[in-house]
Amino acid sequence: MRIDGIETFVVANPRPDLGGPYLIFVKLTTDDGIVGYGEHYGATFRPSVVEAMLEDLAGALLIGRDPFLIERFCRSAYGRGFTARPDVTLGGAISALEMACWDIIGKAVDKPVHALLGGRVRDAVRSYTYIYDEPGVEGDAVYRDPELAARRAAEYVAKGFTALKFDPAGPYSSMGGYQPLLERIELSVRFCSAIRDAVGTDADILFGTHGQFTPGGAIRLAARLEPYDPLWFEEPVPPDDVEGMARVRRHTSIPIAAGERLTGKAEFARLLAASAVDIVQPDLGRCGGLLEGKKIAAIAEVHGAQIAPHCYCGPIVAAANLQLAACSPNFLILEAIEDWGGFHAELLKTPLRFENGCTVVPNAPGLGVELDEDVLAAHRYEGDRLHIEMVDDPVDHNEPRWTGRG
Known part of the structure; x- marks a missing residue:
């Protein structure tokens, strides 16, 4: 079994207060037709950049390779670019692709991941x-x-x-x-x-x-x-x-x-x-x-x-x-x-x-669940917001009713 395809989805959330303005999913497909889904959580870059990161990382370390080699993939990805240290955006990309591999593994052996x-x-x-x-x-x-x-x-x-x-x-x-x-x-x-x-x-x-x-x-x-x-x-x-x-x-x-x-x-x-x-x-x-x-x-x-x-x-x-x-x-x-x-x-x-x-x-x-890709296609996100943001101004103690989200 080898991974031979990747597809990404940035999906607009109709209620942004329930999980953010958009959701980023990834789909990996194997040469024998098994599909695995993953999700990237809240990065420091816009969603279009995250999609490119997912595709780049998968292209370098997963396409043409065995999805069962989780440890090898994660260690190689963690050290990519001579980094080998925490990075939340890379961590999100590793996470999304890794859980998609586990989804494939579980389906291949007919077992839930747990x-x-x-x-x-x-x-x-x-x-x-x-x-x-x-x-x-x-x-x-x-x-x-x-x-x-x-x-x-x-x-x-x-x-x-x-x-x-x-x-x-x-x-x-x-x-x-x-x-x-x-x-x-x-x-x-x-x-x-x-x-x-x-x-x-x-x-x-x-x-x-x-x-x-x-x-x-x-x-x-x-x-x-x-x-x-x-x-x-x-x-x-x-x-x-x-x-x-x-x-x-x-x-x-x-x-x-x-x-x-x-x-x-x-x-x-x-x-x-x-x-x-x-x-x-x-x-x-x-x-x-x-x-x-x-x-x-x-x-x-x-x-x-x-x-x-x-x-x-x-x-x-x-x-x-x-x-x-x-x-x-x-x-x-x-x-x-x-x-x-x-x-x-x-x-x-x-x-x-x-x-x-x-x-x-x-x-x-x-993972025990399957995405409905028709719903994904019907809710494509076209914006460029970050998933979650904080204000850039200092809190003004002279304005006790400073209006930032609590």
């Missing part, structure tokens, strides 16, 4: 969602109004969710980290109070930040959140500040979660060795793929940490995350995009199933 990575230890995986606005609501209203967020939280719990995430703490600036504004600290407390009152002990609350604070600022904020017993405080300082994150962890009782912006086992190993995190959040569309994800999970297990795979993109990364969660003893919880309905369901011939607060592990070969 059966090839140690075998599943659970049939369904506990899942959480962000608290999102209702369809048609614009302006991130749910991140500005604690009472609205509390009502939405109660609605999600009624649907079966036992954990919910929200991030009202303040804007993400490329000039960070910064001290949290007092107005945002108070808003964060009001969010935690209102949501805790709404869900009681029926659901965990997950407090999200995106690396925007200094260690001292994060510690100040954490102290105000502790009475509401969040399951985690996410990425409180910039992702490269390992010692800063460790300092935050030493000063709060709230478990620290991080890792969505990391790639490769070495970056995760540094966080764990520094006792900086309790929970790691690899995104299999960026961190290096399924095999690298399994290695990250193993390193976390040795350090007594758990994994909570990150997902803010499409259903192929979700399916890969689900395969890893199914076969990892130290799995904690999976990020879902609501209950996998809407456009995420339309993209798949057989949608992922959400039941009783969990995503059901599929038994079909490979």
